[in-house]
Amino acid sequence: MHSLAVYRSAHRIALRDRTLQLLVLAAVVVITSTFGWLLLDIVWHGANRIGWEFLTAAPRSAGRNGGIAPILLATVLILTVALAVSAPLGLATAILLSEFSRPGGRAGYWIGLSLDILAGVPSIVFGLFGNAFFCVWLGLGFSILSGGLTLACMVLPILIRTAESGLRTVPNDWRLGAAALGISKASALVNVLIPAAAPALVAGLMLGIGRAMAETAALIFTSGYVDRMPASLLDSGRAISVHIYDLTMNVAGGDRSAYASALVLIALLILINGAASWLAERTLKRRITAS
Amino acid sequence: MTITGESEGLVEAVDGKAYTVGPLLSGPPCCRPETQIRVDGLSLGYGGKPALKDVSLDIYRGCITALIGPSGCGKTSLLSCLNRLTDLIPGCRVEGRIMLDGADIHSSGVDVQALRQRVGMIFQKPNPFPLSIRRNLEMPLKEHGITGRSELAARVERSLVDVGLWDEVKDRLDGAALSLSGGQQQRLCMARALVLEPEILLMDEPCSALDPLSSAVVEDLIETLRGRYTVVIVTHNLGQARRIANYAAFFWVNDRAGTLIEFDQCRRLFEQPRHQLTAAYVRGLRG
Amino acid sequence: MSPSARDARLLRWLAFAAGLASAVLILIVLFLMQESWPVIARYGLVHFVSARGWHPTEGTFNLVPMLAASAATSALAIALATPLGVAAAIFSRFYAAGIVGRLLHWVIVLLAGIPSVVLGLWGLTVIVPLILKVAPPGTSLLAGSLILALMILPTIALTTEAALASLPSAYGIGAAALGLSREAIIINIAIPATKASIFAGVMLASARALGETMAVLMVSGNVVQLPKSLFDPVRTLTANIALEMAYATGDHRASLFVSGLALTAVVLALAAVARRSGGQVVHA
Known part of the structure; x- marks a missing residue:
């Protein structure tokens, strides 16, 4: 039993x-x-659609034929605007958080909280905000500038958090050593701390670029749809993700071009992410050999 | 307070006072007992927890003063007060006065960066910056306004010669400082402190992270600094303190806060300690 | 300039930058409120859940069908992605030795990196035709949920993986010493010990699912209606904004901002719950 x-x-x-x-x-x-x-x-x-011509020609018949050259240029310009604004702002905020704010201090807490909240805001809401603030209120219209600035707001939390943690991994010995030599924090940052954290900073930047490049919803109502070659930052420009969306949804027979553009986008993203993780790993190795 | 009669020191110890100050006879030939730093009633706490209580002692110009005692008795905290590195520690409170050549270094008007140029510091773990050897030395100089190329080069060379590193690295000044051996890195850090021509050098167990051979080299180097610089050195190596120091201060933990038990000429502190704690510690019985 | 003066100036610049960075959130909230205020003031908040349908030209703005669609697609996506994500994490922690586990990890990281617009493209050309064979029109609540599940799976898998990795290995050894099988360890020890983190991951994933626009927009059919079956086309809150912002004016435009405000509130509440249960945003 x-x-x-x-x-x-x-x-x-x-x-x-x-x-x-x-x-x-x-x-x-x-x-x-x-x-x-x-x-x-x-x-x-x-x-089968990708080739030299696809990358260098302008789209024809709403993108069914031709290439994506103006779209690539608009994408690069939007990213450039986004990073030109968010990278310095992000680095400065990260430095304030990691080097100047006391752990558990009030300013650091509130700034950190606002960033975490910002990181959670849906991208379509960034689009609404960008449209209301940059396009309408500041009068920038549907433009590369509006789109880039909207993306800058979106990637800011990622840039700040990655840069902050990168700076925090720099050994404290160097901070104390610099202080004991009567070196100002400004010089210590420029000469020692930022170079030491550089790979982590670049990795964070890559992460931000990846996020910005994959973004569609925040761009539809800020940078717009126009697929002509942009002549200035105040021109509307179509980002590659918006291009994929438009070909899929609004252009009958645009699937082949949409797939080709998607492949280009994914290849770029893999390239950027690979570079980011390679750099992050290198920081880690350097830290080990340095200690 | 500094110079008391020979018998009084012992009486104070028996009375249970926090510390005793022994009679200060004239030091070794290089060393005139002339006060450069006067620590007066110094107390220090981290976030409300006391780490150092009511410490008073004098540090003499051109002499080597060793701070000894068990771990956690506030020696390193005292050292950090002398160049105000305590400013960087969140929640650290300092009370009492530290007079450097008669001026209180903790008063609000003091230019901290200028103070740290006068009072250099060597850390336990060598911490050269991740730059070239040359840039490690030039960066602090440029920061303090020395930019002439020939002067920079001359100062770099002089400081490296002073620490006996010149012959070893003169052909690779642009090589990475972190590729040097541990002992070389520590000597580079000393050169980096010396290049600013300080008056006082604070050393926080400068040899404890080094192998015995490098440790001996650095110790010999500290010897050569006597007379030219005022050296305050924290060390756990009693033999080292005995070999190089003119004066020694013995700290002990009372009620979880470090206190100064005895301060005297080094030789006397080791050979004729007046406090039984000191006697036990230097004989290796406690701590 | 003396070093201390240089530091004081640096600090002023840094504080300015940090102030600007924090102002972004305040600006977003202010603009959402300002843009949505006219229509809230005119109709009151109740209007958005009680009006006779979504007819912007007639001035009736009932958001309930969109809210229901968003909730339904997200809930279904979570129901699909949670077991898959947790299983993937268990696999790489307990079953796959070495290279196979790393490979699965990379698959999941790569999946996290696929732009939502590309998932939408694939969904529309591959998944939707398959569903069409079962029940037309193909673009449906089900298609939206499937694509969303694929999108949020990495969030759940990676948070669970991190939680499992942070378990002290003594747990495993102690359990193995008791003669417990690997499966018993998973069911009785690993999952209960990481419950809170898995929950946090699910909350973060829900926030992402609710906030996602492109992928759902491209495959769900975008008909404003309360879904009655899995095969009904639906329009989510986010899709509604993306579709109508292009031509909306006046109260219509303002009501889109109202839905944006509502969306943000829900998503942030979920993120707050996740943060409370110890979840961390994985920037993967």
Whole structure:
């Protein structure tokens, strides 16, 4: 009797274990195969259209034919505006948080909280804000400038948080050493701390670029749709993600170009993310050899 | 307070006073007992917790003063007060006075950066900046307004010669400072402090992170600084204190706060301690 | 200039920059409120849940169908993504030795990096036609949820993975010493010990799902209606903003800002809950 009960419960446990294994394995198969499907689909449909001409020509018949040259340029310009504004602002705020605010201090707490909240705001809301503030209130209209500034607001929390943690990993010995030599914080930052944290800062910047480049919703009503070659920052410009959206939704027969553009976008993102993690790893290694 | 009769020191110890100050006879030949820094009733706490209580002692110009005692008795805290590095520690409160050549360094009008140029510091762990050897030395100079190329070069060379590093690194001044060995890095840090031509050098266990050989080199180097600089050195190595110091101050933890037990000529503190704690500690029985 | 004066000047600049950075959030809230104020003042907040449907030209702005669509797509996506994400984390922590686990980790990180517009494109050309074969029109609540699930899966997987990795390894050894199987350790020890973090991850993922625009917009069909089945086309709150901002004016435009304000409030509440339960934003 007793041994039978033990046998039964052991049997039940074995069955449970087996089931769990199968479920986990099934989930992993589902995830990887879906991802593989997605990636292969994009490469398969996108690759045959990509060539030198696709990257350098202007779009024809609403993007069904031709290339994406003005779109690439507009994307680069929007990113440039976004980073030109957010990078200095982000670095300065990160320096204030990591070097000047006391741990547990009030200013640092409130700034940090506002950044965490900002990081959670949905991108379409950034679009609404950008439209109301930059396009209408400041009178910049649908322009590369409006789009870039909107993205700058969006990536600010990422830039600040990554830069802050990068600066915090710089050994405190150097701060004390510099202070003991009567070196001002400003020089210590310029000569020692920022160079030491540079790979982490660049990695954070890459992360921000990646986020900005993938963004669509915040740009539709700020930088606009126009797919002409932009002549100035006050021209409307179509970012590559907006281009993909427009080809998919509004252009019958635009799928092939949409896939090709998606492939270009993903290739750029992988490149940027790869560079970011390589740099982040290098910081870590340098820290180990330095100590 | 500084010079008391020979017998009085012992009486104070028996009375249970926080510290005793021994009779200060004239020091070794290089060392005239002329007060440069006067620490007067110094107390220090971190976030309300006392770390150092009511410490008074004098530090003499051109002498080497060793601060000894068990871990956590406030020696390093005292050292950080002398160049106001305590300013950087959140929640650190300093009471009492520290007079450097008669001026209180903790008063509000003091230019802290100028003070730190006069009072250099060497840390336990060598901390050269992740720059070239040359830039490690030039950066502090430029910061204090010395920009002439020939003067920079001359000062760099002189300080490296002073720490005996010149012959080892003169061919690779633009190489990374972090590629030097631990002992070389520590000597570079000393050169970096010396290049600013300070009057006083604070050293926080400068040899404890080094291997025995490098440690001996650095110790010999500290010896050569006697007379030219006032040196205050924290050390756990009693043998080292005995070998190089003119004066020694012994600290102990009372009620969780560091207090000064005895301050005397180094030789006397080791050979004829007047307080039984000191006697036990220098004999290696406690701490 | 003396070093201390230089530091004082630096600090002033830094404080200015930090003030500007913090002002962004205040500006966003102010502008959302200012833009939505006219229509709130005219109709009152109740109007947005009680009006006779969403007819901007007739001045009726009922957001309930959009709210329901957003809630339904997100809830379904969470229901799909949570078991998958947790399973993926368990796999790389407990089953996959070395390279296979790293590989799955990279798949998930890459998945997190796929722009939502690309997921929408794939959903529209691959998933929607498949659903169309089962029940037209294909663009539907189900399609939206599937794509959203794919989008938020990395958030759940990565937070769970981090939580499992932070468990003291003594747990595992102690349990193994008791003769417990790997599965018993997972079910009885690992999952209960990381419950709070998994919950936080799910909350963050919900916030992302609710706030997502492009992917859902491209595959859900965008018909303003209360969904009755999985195959009904729906329009989420975010999609509504994206679709109508282009031509909206006056009260119509203001009501879109109202929906933006409502969306932000919900998303931030979820993020706050996540933060309370110890979740951290993974910048992956």
